Amino acid sequence: MNPSPDWHGLHQAHRLPALRLRSVLYAVAGLVAVAGIVITVVKIDQSGNVSRIEHANLELLVLAAVLEALSFAGYVVLTRAAFRVAAPRIGWRASTEITLAGVVATRALATGGAGGAALTAWALRAAGMDARTAERQLTGFLVALYSVFFVGLLLAGVGLAAHVLPGSAPRGLAVLGALVAAGVIAVAVSLFVAPADIERRARRAARGDGRIARLARRLVALPAVGHEGTKAALGIMRGNWSAPAAAAAWWAFDIAVLAVSFVTFGSAPGLSVIVFCYLLGHVANVIPVPGGVGPVEGGMIACFAASGVPLALAVVAVLSYTAISTWLPVLPGVYGFWRLRRTAAGWRPSDPAALA
Numbered sequence: 554m555n556p557s558p559d560w561h562g563l564h565q566a567h568r569l570p571a572l573r574l575r576s577v578l579y580a581v582a583g584l585v586a587v588a589g590i591v592i593t594v595v596k597i598d599q600s601g602n603v604s605r606i607e608h609a610n611l612e613l614l615v616l617a618a619v620l621e622a623l624s625f626a627g628y629v630v631l632t633r634a635a636f637r638v639a640a641p642r643i644g645w646r647a648s649t650e651i652t653l654a655g656v657v658a659t660r661a662l663a664t665g666g667a668g669g670a671a672l673t674a675w676a677l678r679a680a681g682m683d684a685r686t687a688e689r690q691l692t693g694f695l696v697a698l699y700s701v702f703f704v705g706l707l708l709a710g711v712g713l714a715a716h717v718l719p720g721s722a723p724r725g726l727a728v729l730g731a732l733v734a735a736g737v738i739a740v741a742v743s744l745f746v747a748p749a750d751i752e753r754r755a756r757r758a759a760r761g762d763g764r765i766a767r768l769a770r771r772l773v774a775l776p777a778v779g780h781e782g783t784k785a786a787l788g789i790m791r792g793n794w795s796a797p798a799a800a801a802a803w804w805a806f807d808i809a810v811l812a813v814s815f816v817t818f819g820s821a822p823g824l825s826v827i828v829f830c831y832l833l834g835h836v837a838n839v840i841p842v843p844g845g846v847g848p849v850e851g852g853m854i855a856c857f858a859a860s861g862v863p864l865a866l867a868v869v870a871v872l873s874y875t876a877i878s879t880w881l882p883v884l885p886g887v888y889g890f891w892r893l894r895r896t897a898a899g900w901r902p903s904d905p906a907a908l909a
Contacts (some may be wrong), residue, residue, distance in 0.1 A: 560896055576594045590746040609790050613817040617877050619812045626808070627802030627883065628652045634675075634796040635668035635789045640680040642900055650896055651676050653889020670695065672890075692782025696741060697789045701800045702832060707734035709829040718825035722860040730833045744779035745787070807831075811853075814870040830856035850875050 634650040643651070654676075655669030670691060677687040691717030712718035790797050808831050815821035834853030852869050857867035 584669070610817050613813050614860060614873070614877070617813040617817070617874075618881060620809045620813065621877055621881065624803050624806035627799040627806065627852070630795055630799035630842070631698060631789075631803065634793045634799065635697065636680075636690055638792075639690050640677055640682050642680040643677075647676070647680070647896055650889045650893035653882070653886045655889075656886030657890050672690075676897060677891060681900070681901055688778050689781040689785050692778055693785025693789050696783055696786035697705045697796060698800050698803065700738075700741070700786065700790075701797070701804055702835070703734040703737045705804065705828065706730050706832040706836075707738065708726055709825060710734060713825060713829055718823075720823045720826040720829070720860065722826055722829055722856070726833070726856065726859055727829065730829060730836075733833075733836060741779075741783055744776065745783040747776060747780045772853060794839045807878060811870065811874045814873040814877070815866065817873065818869045819863075819866045822857065822860065826860050826862070830860060834838055 577761055629645070629648045629652045632651055633643060633645060636643040636648075651673055655672055658668035658672040673694075674687055677691060678684065682690065709718065710727045710729075711724045712732060713720050714724050714727035725886070741870050773825055790800075808828055812821050815827070821827060830853050833856050834849050834851075837848035837852040852873045854864070854867045857871070858864045
Protein backbone atom coordinates (compact mmCIF):
# COMPACT_ATOMS: atom_id res chain seq x y z
CA MET A 554 0.00 0.00 0.00
CA ASN A 555 1.43 3.35 -1.04
CA PRO A 556 1.77 5.90 1.73
CA SER A 557 -0.41 9.03 1.39
CA PRO A 558 1.34 12.13 0.07
CA ASP A 559 2.74 14.55 2.60
CA TRP A 560 0.63 17.52 1.51
CA HIS A 561 1.96 19.72 4.32
CA GLY A 562 5.53 18.96 3.29
CA LEU A 563 4.75 19.70 -0.35
CA HIS A 564 3.10 22.98 0.60
CA GLN A 565 6.12 23.96 2.67
CA ALA A 566 8.45 23.01 -0.19
CA HIS A 567 6.54 25.30 -2.58
CA ARG A 568 6.75 28.11 -0.05
CA LEU A 569 10.54 27.93 0.24
CA PRO A 570 11.34 29.91 -2.95
CA ALA A 571 8.85 32.61 -1.96
CA LEU A 572 10.30 32.80 1.54
CA ARG A 573 13.81 33.07 0.15
CA LEU A 574 12.71 35.83 -2.24
CA ARG A 575 11.04 37.72 0.58
CA SER A 576 14.16 37.42 2.73
CA VAL A 577 16.29 38.70 -0.16
CA LEU A 578 13.93 41.65 -0.72
CA TYR A 579 14.00 42.58 2.95
CA ALA A 580 17.78 42.32 3.03
CA VAL A 581 18.13 44.48 -0.07
CA ALA A 582 15.66 47.02 1.31
CA GLY A 583 17.55 47.17 4.57
CA LEU A 584 20.82 47.71 2.75
CA VAL A 585 19.28 50.42 0.56
CA ALA A 586 17.85 52.22 3.58
CA VAL A 587 21.14 52.00 5.48
CA ALA A 588 23.10 53.05 2.40
CA GLY A 589 20.84 56.05 1.89
CA ILE A 590 21.24 57.17 5.48
CA VAL A 591 25.02 56.60 5.34
CA ILE A 592 25.25 58.61 2.13
CA THR A 593 23.32 61.40 3.84
CA VAL A 594 25.70 61.36 6.80
CA VAL A 595 28.70 61.40 4.44
CA LYS A 596 27.23 64.42 2.65
CA ILE A 597 26.80 66.16 6.00
CA ASP A 598 30.39 65.26 6.89
CA GLN A 599 31.65 66.66 3.60
CA SER A 600 29.76 69.88 4.26
CA GLY A 601 31.57 70.28 7.58
CA ASN A 602 28.49 69.91 9.76
CA VAL A 603 29.40 66.84 11.82
CA SER A 604 29.41 68.94 15.00
CA ARG A 605 25.74 69.73 14.43
CA ILE A 606 24.95 65.98 14.34
CA GLU A 607 26.88 65.42 17.57
CA HIS A 608 24.70 68.00 19.34
CA ALA A 609 21.43 66.95 17.69
CA ASN A 610 18.33 66.33 19.80
CA LEU A 611 17.48 62.65 19.21
CA GLU A 612 13.99 63.08 20.65
CA LEU A 613 13.22 65.57 17.90
CA LEU A 614 14.45 63.12 15.26
CA VAL A 615 12.06 60.51 16.67
CA LEU A 616 9.30 63.13 16.49
CA ALA A 617 10.21 63.74 12.85
CA ALA A 618 9.87 60.01 12.11
CA VAL A 619 6.41 60.00 13.76
CA LEU A 620 5.37 63.01 11.68
CA GLU A 621 6.49 61.19 8.53
CA ALA A 622 4.31 58.23 9.54
CA LEU A 623 1.35 60.61 9.92
CA SER A 624 2.10 61.95 6.44
CA PHE A 625 1.85 58.43 5.06
CA ALA A 626 -1.39 57.92 6.98
CA GLY A 627 -2.86 60.86 5.09
CA TYR A 628 -1.86 59.23 1.80
CA VAL A 629 -3.56 56.00 2.87
CA VAL A 630 -6.81 57.82 3.67
CA LEU A 631 -6.76 59.65 0.32
CA THR A 632 -6.04 56.41 -1.56
CA ARG A 633 -9.08 54.72 -0.03
CA ALA A 634 -11.31 57.76 -0.60
CA ALA A 635 -10.25 58.01 -4.26
CA PHE A 636 -10.58 54.35 -5.29
CA ARG A 637 -12.98 52.62 -2.89
CA VAL A 638 -16.17 53.49 -4.79
CA ALA A 639 -14.94 52.35 -8.22
CA ALA A 640 -12.99 49.39 -6.79
CA PRO A 641 -14.56 48.02 -3.57
CA ARG A 642 -11.55 45.75 -3.08
CA ILE A 643 -9.42 48.81 -2.28
CA GLY A 644 -10.10 48.89 1.45
CA TRP A 645 -7.88 49.99 4.31
CA ARG A 646 -5.46 47.09 3.97
CA ALA A 647 -5.02 47.43 0.22
CA SER A 648 -4.75 51.22 0.51
CA THR A 649 -1.97 50.84 3.07
CA GLU A 650 -0.15 48.30 0.92
CA ILE A 651 -0.44 50.51 -2.20
CA THR A 652 0.92 53.47 -0.24
CA LEU A 653 3.90 51.56 1.16
CA ALA A 654 4.66 49.76 -2.11
CA GLY A 655 4.49 53.07 -3.93
CA VAL A 656 7.49 54.19 -1.88
CA VAL A 657 9.69 51.52 -3.45
CA ALA A 658 8.33 52.18 -6.95
CA THR A 659 8.82 55.92 -6.59
CA ARG A 660 12.40 55.46 -5.43
CA ALA A 661 13.04 53.42 -8.59
CA LEU A 662 11.34 55.93 -10.93
CA ALA A 663 11.07 59.29 -9.25
CA THR A 664 9.89 61.54 -12.10
CA GLY A 665 6.79 63.22 -10.69
CA GLY A 666 6.04 60.06 -8.71
CA ALA A 667 5.76 58.06 -11.96
CA GLY A 668 6.90 54.82 -10.33
CA GLY A 669 4.24 55.01 -7.64
CA ALA A 670 1.59 55.97 -10.21
CA ALA A 671 2.45 52.97 -12.40
CA LEU A 672 2.24 50.61 -9.43
CA THR A 673 -1.10 52.11 -8.37
CA ALA A 674 -2.45 51.65 -11.90
CA TRP A 675 -1.42 47.99 -11.80
CA ALA A 676 -3.17 47.54 -8.43
CA LEU A 677 -6.36 49.18 -9.74
CA ARG A 678 -6.45 46.87 -12.75
CA ALA A 679 -5.85 43.89 -10.47
CA ALA A 680 -8.76 45.08 -8.31
CA GLY A 681 -11.09 44.86 -11.30
CA MET A 682 -11.05 48.33 -12.87
CA ASP A 683 -11.04 48.59 -16.64
CA ALA A 684 -8.17 50.54 -18.18
CA ARG A 685 -10.10 53.77 -18.86
CA THR A 686 -11.66 53.89 -15.39
CA ALA A 687 -8.27 53.24 -13.82
CA GLU A 688 -6.75 56.09 -15.86
CA ARG A 689 -9.57 58.44 -14.84
CA GLN A 690 -9.49 57.62 -11.13
CA LEU A 691 -5.69 57.64 -10.92
CA THR A 692 -5.54 61.00 -12.70
CA GLY A 693 -8.22 62.29 -10.35
CA PHE A 694 -6.24 61.06 -7.36
CA LEU A 695 -3.07 62.81 -8.55
CA VAL A 696 -4.91 66.02 -9.37
CA ALA A 697 -6.54 66.00 -5.93
CA LEU A 698 -3.19 65.39 -4.24
CA TYR A 699 -1.21 67.97 -6.20
CA SER A 700 -3.95 70.60 -6.19
CA VAL A 701 -3.08 71.17 -2.53
CA PHE A 702 0.61 71.36 -3.46
CA PHE A 703 0.26 73.97 -6.21
CA VAL A 704 -2.37 76.04 -4.40
CA GLY A 705 0.02 76.15 -1.45
CA LEU A 706 2.93 77.18 -3.70
CA LEU A 707 0.80 79.91 -5.30
CA LEU A 708 -0.33 81.33 -1.97
CA ALA A 709 3.14 81.17 -0.43
CA GLY A 710 4.75 82.76 -3.49
CA VAL A 711 2.21 85.57 -3.74
CA GLY A 712 2.25 86.14 0.02
CA LEU A 713 6.05 86.43 0.18
CA ALA A 714 6.30 88.52 -2.99
CA ALA A 715 3.66 90.97 -1.70
CA HIS A 716 5.20 90.94 1.81
CA VAL A 717 1.87 89.78 3.22
CA LEU A 718 3.60 86.79 4.79
CA PRO A 719 6.63 87.19 7.06
CA GLY A 720 9.87 85.99 5.54
CA SER A 721 12.87 87.13 3.57
CA ALA A 722 12.58 85.05 0.39
CA PRO A 723 13.82 87.01 -2.66
CA ARG A 724 10.91 88.62 -4.44
CA GLY A 725 11.97 87.29 -7.84
CA LEU A 726 12.12 83.73 -6.50
CA ALA A 727 8.71 84.11 -4.87
CA VAL A 728 7.23 85.44 -8.11
CA LEU A 729 8.78 82.54 -10.04
CA GLY A 730 7.22 80.01 -7.69
CA ALA A 731 3.83 81.71 -7.95
CA LEU A 732 4.02 81.77 -11.77
CA VAL A 733 4.90 78.06 -11.95
CA ALA A 734 1.96 77.22 -9.69
CA ALA A 735 -0.40 79.50 -11.59
CA GLY A 736 0.61 77.90 -14.90
CA VAL A 737 -0.06 74.37 -13.65
CA ILE A 738 -3.40 75.42 -12.13
CA ALA A 739 -4.38 77.12 -15.40
CA VAL A 740 -3.70 73.90 -17.34
CA ALA A 741 -5.81 71.90 -14.88
CA VAL A 742 -8.69 74.40 -15.11
CA SER A 743 -8.54 74.39 -18.91
CA LEU A 744 -8.80 70.61 -18.94
CA PHE A 745 -11.72 70.76 -16.52
CA VAL A 746 -13.73 73.18 -18.68
CA ALA A 747 -12.81 71.44 -21.95
CA PRO A 748 -15.72 70.04 -23.99
CA ALA A 749 -16.86 66.56 -22.95
CA ASP A 750 -16.31 65.31 -26.53
CA ILE A 751 -12.75 66.63 -26.69
CA GLU A 752 -11.37 63.22 -27.62
CA ARG A 753 -13.75 62.90 -30.61
CA ARG A 754 -12.79 66.38 -31.79
CA ALA A 755 -9.11 65.61 -31.37
CA ARG A 756 -9.44 62.40 -33.37
CA ARG A 757 -11.14 64.28 -36.18
CA ALA A 758 -8.35 66.86 -36.18
CA ALA A 759 -5.74 64.08 -36.23
CA ARG A 760 -6.84 62.66 -39.57
CA GLY A 761 -4.22 62.62 -42.27
CA ASP A 762 -0.88 61.09 -43.08
CA GLY A 763 1.51 63.85 -42.08
CA ARG A 764 3.99 63.74 -39.21
CA ILE A 765 1.86 66.10 -37.11
CA ALA A 766 -1.23 63.98 -37.69
CA ARG A 767 0.60 60.81 -36.63
CA LEU A 768 1.84 62.51 -33.46
CA ALA A 769 -1.64 63.84 -32.76
CA ARG A 770 -3.11 60.33 -33.00
CA ARG A 771 -0.68 59.15 -30.34
CA LEU A 772 -1.58 61.98 -27.99
CA VAL A 773 -5.27 62.15 -28.81
CA ALA A 774 -6.48 60.52 -25.59
CA LEU A 775 -4.47 62.73 -23.22
CA PRO A 776 -6.85 65.75 -23.19
CA ALA A 777 -9.82 63.47 -22.60
CA VAL A 778 -8.08 61.64 -19.76
CA GLY A 779 -7.10 65.00 -18.25
CA HIS A 780 -10.68 66.28 -18.58
CA GLU A 781 -12.14 63.17 -16.96
CA GLY A 782 -9.40 63.14 -14.33
CA THR A 783 -9.98 66.74 -13.21
CA LYS A 784 -13.69 66.03 -12.90
CA ALA A 785 -12.90 62.88 -10.95
CA ALA A 786 -10.65 64.94 -8.66
CA LEU A 787 -13.52 67.33 -7.94
CA GLY A 788 -15.73 64.34 -7.16
CA ILE A 789 -13.10 62.90 -4.81
CA MET A 790 -12.64 66.18 -2.94
CA ARG A 791 -16.37 66.97 -2.71
CA GLY A 792 -17.61 63.45 -2.05
CA ASN A 793 -15.73 62.85 1.20
CA TRP A 794 -14.55 65.47 3.68
CA SER A 795 -11.61 63.24 4.61
CA ALA A 796 -10.13 63.47 1.09
CA PRO A 797 -9.04 67.15 1.13
CA ALA A 798 -7.94 66.77 4.76
CA ALA A 799 -5.87 63.70 3.85
CA ALA A 800 -4.26 65.43 0.85
CA ALA A 801 -3.33 68.38 3.06
CA ALA A 802 -2.02 66.01 5.75
CA TRP A 803 0.33 64.28 3.27
CA TRP A 804 2.08 67.58 2.53
CA ALA A 805 1.68 69.30 5.91
CA PHE A 806 3.22 66.53 8.00
CA ASP A 807 6.08 66.13 5.53
CA ILE A 808 6.75 69.86 5.76
CA ALA A 809 6.65 69.48 9.54
CA VAL A 810 9.45 66.90 9.27
CA LEU A 811 11.58 69.51 7.54
CA ALA A 812 10.74 72.11 10.19
CA VAL A 813 11.65 69.71 13.00
CA SER A 814 14.93 68.93 11.20
CA PHE A 815 15.82 72.62 11.33
CA VAL A 816 14.99 72.85 15.04
CA THR A 817 17.02 69.69 15.70
CA PHE A 818 20.23 71.24 14.39
CA GLY A 819 19.69 74.90 15.10
CA SER A 820 16.71 77.20 14.64
CA ALA A 821 13.96 77.10 12.04
CA PRO A 822 13.33 79.96 9.62
CA GLY A 823 9.82 81.39 9.39
CA LEU A 824 7.02 78.96 8.58
CA SER A 825 6.18 80.73 5.31
CA VAL A 826 9.81 80.37 4.15
CA ILE A 827 9.88 76.68 5.09
CA VAL A 828 6.64 76.02 3.20
CA PHE A 829 7.73 78.00 0.13
CA CYS A 830 11.22 76.47 -0.14
CA TYR A 831 9.85 72.98 0.46
CA LEU A 832 7.25 73.33 -2.30
CA LEU A 833 9.55 75.09 -4.77
CA GLY A 834 12.28 72.52 -4.18
CA HIS A 835 9.88 69.64 -4.81
CA VAL A 836 8.98 71.06 -8.21
CA ALA A 837 12.40 69.64 -9.20
CA ASN A 838 10.92 66.18 -8.63
CA VAL A 839 10.13 66.13 -12.36
CA ILE A 840 13.85 65.53 -12.99
CA PRO A 841 14.32 61.73 -13.32
CA VAL A 842 16.86 60.98 -10.58
CA PRO A 843 16.37 57.84 -8.43
CA GLY A 844 14.49 58.78 -5.28
CA GLY A 845 14.32 62.39 -6.44
CA VAL A 846 17.50 62.89 -4.40
CA GLY A 847 19.72 65.64 -5.77
CA PRO A 848 17.44 68.07 -7.59
CA VAL A 849 14.91 68.27 -4.75
CA GLU A 850 17.38 68.67 -1.91
CA GLY A 851 19.56 70.99 -4.02
CA GLY A 852 16.56 73.14 -4.87
CA MET A 853 15.50 73.41 -1.24
CA ILE A 854 19.01 74.23 -0.01
CA ALA A 855 19.43 76.91 -2.67
CA CYS A 856 16.06 78.43 -1.82
CA PHE A 857 16.81 78.51 1.90
CA ALA A 858 20.26 80.01 1.32
CA ALA A 859 18.76 82.69 -0.91
CA SER A 860 16.23 83.41 1.83
CA GLY A 861 18.93 84.19 4.39
CA VAL A 862 19.20 80.82 6.13
CA PRO A 863 22.84 79.95 6.97
CA LEU A 864 24.06 77.52 4.31
CA ALA A 865 25.51 75.05 6.84
CA LEU A 866 22.19 74.83 8.70
CA ALA A 867 20.21 74.49 5.47
CA VAL A 868 22.44 71.63 4.28
CA VAL A 869 22.25 69.57 7.45
CA ALA A 870 18.51 70.15 7.95
CA VAL A 871 17.56 69.28 4.37
CA LEU A 872 19.80 66.20 4.25
CA SER A 873 18.38 64.98 7.57
CA TYR A 874 14.88 65.51 6.21
CA THR A 875 15.85 63.48 3.13
CA ALA A 876 17.10 60.61 5.28
CA ILE A 877 13.81 60.48 7.19
CA SER A 878 11.37 61.03 4.33
CA THR A 879 13.19 59.21 1.53
CA TRP A 880 15.27 56.38 2.97
CA LEU A 881 13.63 55.48 6.28
CA PRO A 882 10.35 54.28 4.62
CA VAL A 883 12.13 51.91 2.19
CA LEU A 884 11.99 48.82 4.43
CA PRO A 885 8.26 49.06 5.22
CA GLY A 886 7.80 49.89 1.54
CA VAL A 887 9.26 46.54 0.51
CA TYR A 888 6.97 44.81 3.01
CA GLY A 889 4.00 46.67 1.51
CA PHE A 890 5.03 45.63 -1.99
CA TRP A 891 5.28 42.01 -0.93
CA ARG A 892 1.88 42.11 0.79
CA LEU A 893 0.26 43.88 -2.16
CA ARG A 894 1.42 41.14 -4.54
CA ARG A 895 -0.18 38.54 -2.28
CA THR A 896 -3.35 40.59 -1.89
CA ALA A 897 -3.69 41.12 -5.65
CA ALA A 898 -3.06 37.41 -6.29
CA GLY A 899 -5.95 36.60 -3.96
CA TRP A 900 -8.44 38.87 -5.71
CA ARG A 901 -10.89 36.79 -7.69
CA PRO A 902 -14.24 37.87 -9.20
CA SER A 903 -15.98 35.16 -7.19
CA ASP A 904 -14.20 35.91 -3.93
CA PRO A 905 -16.63 37.89 -1.72
CA ALA A 906 -14.04 38.08 1.06
CA ALA A 907 -11.91 40.33 -1.14
CA LEU A 908 -14.70 42.92 -1.06
CA ALA A 909 -14.65 43.19 2.75
